[in-house]
Amino acid sequence: MSDPTKPRSDTGPPGIALPGRAGGNPLGRLTEAGHMGLLVAIALLVVVGLVTKPAAFATTSNLVSILSLAATIGVITVGATFVIIGGGIDLSVGAIMALASVWATTVATQEFGPVVMAICAILVGTGTGLVNGLLIAYGRLVPFIATLAMLVAARGLAQRMSDRKTQLIQPENSAIVELSTTRVLGVPLLVYIFALVVALGWVLLNRTTFGRRTYAVGGNPEAARLAGIDVRRHTMLLYALSGLCCGIAAVLIMARTTTGSSTHGDLYELDAIAAVIIGGTLLTGGRGTIIGSILGLLIFTLITNLFILNGLNTSDQLIAKGLIIVVAVLLQRRNLKERAP
Amino acid sequence: MLVMRGIVKQFPGVRALDGVDLDVRAGEVHCLLGQNGAGKSTLIKVMAGVHQPDEGTVEFNGQRVRPSGPNDAIKLGFATIYQELDLVDGLSVTDNIFLGHEHARLGFVNRAAGNRAARQVLERLGHPEIRPTTEVGRLSPAAKQVVSMARALSHDARLIIMDEPSAALAHDEVANLFRIIRELTSQGVAVVYISHRLEEIREIGDRVTVLKDGRTVAVGLPARDTPTSQIVSLMTGRNVEYVFPPRPEAPAGGPPGEEVLRVEGLTSPGAFRDVSFAVRAGEIVGLAGLVGSGRSEILEAVYGARPSSGRVVLSGKQVRKSVVGNVRRGMGLAPEERKAQALLLDQSVTANITLGSLPGFAKFGWLDRTRERAEAERLAKALDIRPPDPERPVKTLSGGNQQKAVLARWLLGSRKLLLLDEPTRGVDVGARAELYAVIRDLADRGIGVLLVSSEVPEVLGLADRVLVLREGSVIHEGDARELDEHLVLDMIMNGRAA
Known part of the structure; x- marks a missing residue:
């Protein structure tokens, strides 16, 4: 039937040989068009940092702290990108992360050592996400409502388990904390974990049937269904995947704060969704990229960093972030119109 | 009353209307016939102001008009009842009838006045049993149709366009629909009636216009006496030749495959x-x-x-x-x-x-x-x-x-x-x-x-x-x-x- 030996290089459109274009990636054109603006924005923010605080901004320790800050929400953002491309929304990410961190740091769990604690956090996250998925895919709840309910309930459960107390990681389990203190080439391990999750997320979205189906289910669920895709099962898996990311994020926040707490991750859902939107993913589903989301998140983190370095008011920081969301979406809408046939 | 001449409407890649003429008289039921794709839906949308024609003229009561949108058409006295009823299920009968022109002062809806007016219109249509305060989503398809018609009347429509109004109705409900149509026409309202069912057209129609491939092929035929064979051949006689691939020579009687x-x-x-x-x-x-x-x-x-x-x-x-x-x-x-x-x-x-x-x-x-x-x-x-x-x-x-x-x-x-x-x-x-x-x-x-x-x-x-x-x-x-x-x-x- 096909010829697997066919060279890859000639699969681009004839006559439009663009150097450096992402080969035959079906979304190559989109990713490029969308990411330029984000990269420009990041460059601008870097220039602002260099001009206002040249001594403090461009240090290794500052850059590492930016990445460490971004890591926790970053992992959540990867999951959120899948859910939103798949046409859904997950409001419960922060609460799931809090619940996972509490469950993994109870006295009972801590007895089993750091590996079990990490596995526990990931299982709790995935399981909670799976509950979301079941409610949405098979219980036919609207995603907004199902995950809003989970947001409230998971945080409540976390409070109950921890008795509203911050649970410290015991010294014998300090291997978890070492994820943030151990550095390789000057960079903490948790940043590598973040990078690994992003890489795996990118592969999953761009190179597997799962990713292709995610675009299909979000872009046109009816067409996906009539093409023989099990839309419900896929929807359920998307929320489980989001929960899995929350579990990984819980391990990272435990490492950074040395605690599990029901107050972890408050309002993370808003930052994650904002990052995804700024990154060019449509809230209506069917279109978006992991790279865009991560760039969007970096923009947010850079703003936080610049405001702190310059000793500015955190309220102003929120105002600036709000403006960025609006501007980003307005710019993207213009891009979309220009590209429409 | 309504005279359309040489209407042309072009869509990307398709010439949906390619010179359509139509003249509708006050107080008549004018039937529009044509196969799917003949241009009926597009013509309705031109009348309703949804589409603007690229060429051609529309005269209403002797004056040239050019409705620039659905609101314009409504103001002229055109009302359209679409195949899929465009009612808001969550609102009451009254709210639906007067949607867009509520009985209101300074933005506050006067419910009592609205309900009273709605009752009047419903009575005029012979359906006093439909309560103005009922939620439309709870009504039967036939009752919804009456509400649609009440909405048209509430605008003081002079011309009502009905796109396959009988499609969703049971047999006895169709009889009631016809009774309402006759009453409207006796008050001088003109009705443009679209249906695929020839027997209905014979029963309710006065004159027939036939469309084919975006053109008018017959204007104003008498609905009752034109022989079926003539109508059907007007609808089917085509300029466009279909080119079909030959069938394989199947052995007669023998099964061609499992x-x-x-x-x-x-x-x-x-x-x-x-x-x-x-x-x-x-x-x-x-x-x-x-x-x-x-x-x-x-x-x-x-x-x-x-x-x-x-x-x-x-x-x-x-x-x-x-x-x-x-x-x-x-x-x-x-x-x-x-x-x-x-x-x-x-x-x-x-x-x-x-x-x-x-x-x-x-x-x-x-x-x-x-x-x-x-x-x-x-x-x-x-x-x-x-x-x-x-x-x-x-x-x-x-x-x-x-x-x-x-x-x-x-x-x-x-x-x-x-x-x-x-x-x-x-x-x-x-x-x-x-x-x-x-x-x-x-x-x-x-x-x-x-x-x-x-x-x-x-x-x-x-x-x-x-x-x-x-x-x-x-x-x-x-x-x-x-x-x-x-x-x-x-x-x-x-x-x-x-």
């Missing part, structure tokens, strides 16, 4: 009942019938996308009614609404073609994109999809080429049965011939094809065997070569079995 599909006693309440038939390998079976006759619904039920009772047997095995399972077992559907139901418009041609058989391109979930692209390219070439670049977003393709991409999807993997719902809708004439050839070619490769089309010549020209449907039942089954367009149209419009 049975790929057998349907027994398939019933879906409200859509069709007790439908039984079979499709053999290499055979094209056509379903002919009007919108609402159950033809698309039968395809959906066979595919597992619509709940139904009865047996569906694929290659000798009874199937469970799930789309996922049926696709795995070798079914494929090219649905009626290409853009809404089949395509991922933003995605590439390749991604659209391989959507139905992704597991075939993957090892442990990992997509072999080189092979995927090679296969898509091969199919794009085989079906002559233009432009020949499988990485293009599918939305940049023409309708015919989009349809080829949908067909290509089901050429991958081993398909046994293809269900095609209106495969040439929105496709221009040249591309149609190509699609016909592709479909015949599929059958020649041993795939069974079940074809639905609202264009009778298409069913007759392409299919080997034809089932004629009317109101959810099969009323005729036979060799396509023994039928002609007149006969089939007569059956589906008048219910006369051959």
Whole structure:
């Protein structure tokens, strides 16, 4: 039937040989068009940092702290990108992360050592996400409502388990904390974990049937269904995947704060969704990229960093972030119109 | 009262109206006839102000008018009752009737005055039993129709356009509809009435205008005395020649192939009942019938996308009614609404073609994109999809080429049965011939094809065997070569079995 030996290089459109274009990636054109603006924005923010605080901004320790800050929400953002491309929304990410961190740091769990604690956090996250998925895919709840309910309930459960107390990681389990203190080439391990999750997320979205189906289910669920895709099962898996990311994020926040707490991750859902939107993913589903989301998140983190370095008011920081969301979406809408046939 | 001359409306790639004339007199019921695609819907939308004509003139009561939007048309006194009723289910009857022109002062709705006025209008329509405060979503289809009509009257409409108003109604409800129409016309209101049912047109209509391929072919024929044969030949006589591929010379009596599909006693309440038939390998079976006759619904039920009772047997095995399972077992559907139901418009041609058989391109979930692209390219070439670049977003393709991409999807993997719902809708004439050839070619490769089309010549020209449907039942089954367009149209419009 096909010829697997066919060279890859000639699969681009004839006559439009663009150097450096992402080969035959079906979304190559989109990713490029969308990411330029984000990269420009990041460059601008870097220039602002260099001009206002040249001594403090461009240090290794500052850059590492930016990445460490971004890591926790970053992992959540990867999951959120899948859910939103798949046409859904997950409001419960922060609460799931809090619940996972509490469950993994109870006295009972801590007895089993750091590996079990990490596995526990990931299982709790995935399981909670799976509950979301079941409610949405098979219980036919609207995603907004199902995950809003989970947001409230998971945080409540976390409070109950921890008795509203911050649970410290015991010294014998300090291997978890070492994820943030151990550095390789000057960079903490948790940043590598973040990078690994992003890489795996990118592969999953761009190179597997799962990713292709995610675009299909979000872009046109009816067409996906009539093409023989099990839309419900896929929807359920998307929320489980989001929960899995929350579990990984819980391990990272435990490492950074040395605690599990029901107050972890408050309002993370808003930052994650904002990052995804700024990154060019449509809230209506069917279109978006992991790279865009991560760039969007970096923009947010850079703003936080610049405001702190310059000793500015955190309220102003929120105002600036709000403006960025609006501007980003307005710019993207213009891009979309220009590209429409 | 209303005179339209030389109306032309051009859409990208299609000339939907190509010189239409219409004159409607006060107090008459003017019927608009034509096959699907003749331009009736577009003409209605021009009258309703939804579309603006590219050429031609509209005169209303002797004055040139040019409604720039639906609101303008309403102000002129035109009201349109669409096939799908455009009521807000969550609002009360009164709120629906006066939507957009509420009884209100400074933004505050005066409920009492609204309800009183609504009651008056409903009484005038002979339906005092519909309570103005009832939520519209709880009403029967017939009552909803009355509310739609009340809305038209509340605007003081002088001209009411009704698009297949009887489609959703039971028999005795149609009688009531006619009573209301007669009452309106006796008050000088003009009604433009669109229906496929000739017997209704004979009963309620005064004059008939026939459209064909975007043109008027007859104006103002007397509705009661014009012979059916004349009307049907006006609707069907065409300038456009369909080019169909030749049928394979099937040995008479001998079965051309094994049975790929057998349907027994398939019933879906409200859509069709007790439908039984079979499709053999290499055979094209056509379903002919009007919108609402159950033809698309039968395809959906066979595919597992619509709940139904009865047996569906694929290659000798009874199937469970799930789309996922049926696709795995070798079914494929090219649905009626290409853009809404089949395509991922933003995605590439390749991604659209391989959507139905992704597991075939993957090892442990990992997509072999080189092979995927090679296969898509091969199919794009085989079906002559233009432009020949499988990485293009599918939305940049023409309708015919989009349809080829949908067909290509089901050429991958081993398909046994293809269900095609209106495969040439929105496709221009040249591309149609190509699609016909592709479909015949599929059958020649041993795939069974079940074809639905609202264009009778298409069913007759392409299919080997034809089932004629009317109101959810099969009323005729036979060799396509023994039928002609007149006969089939007569059956589906008048219910006369051959």
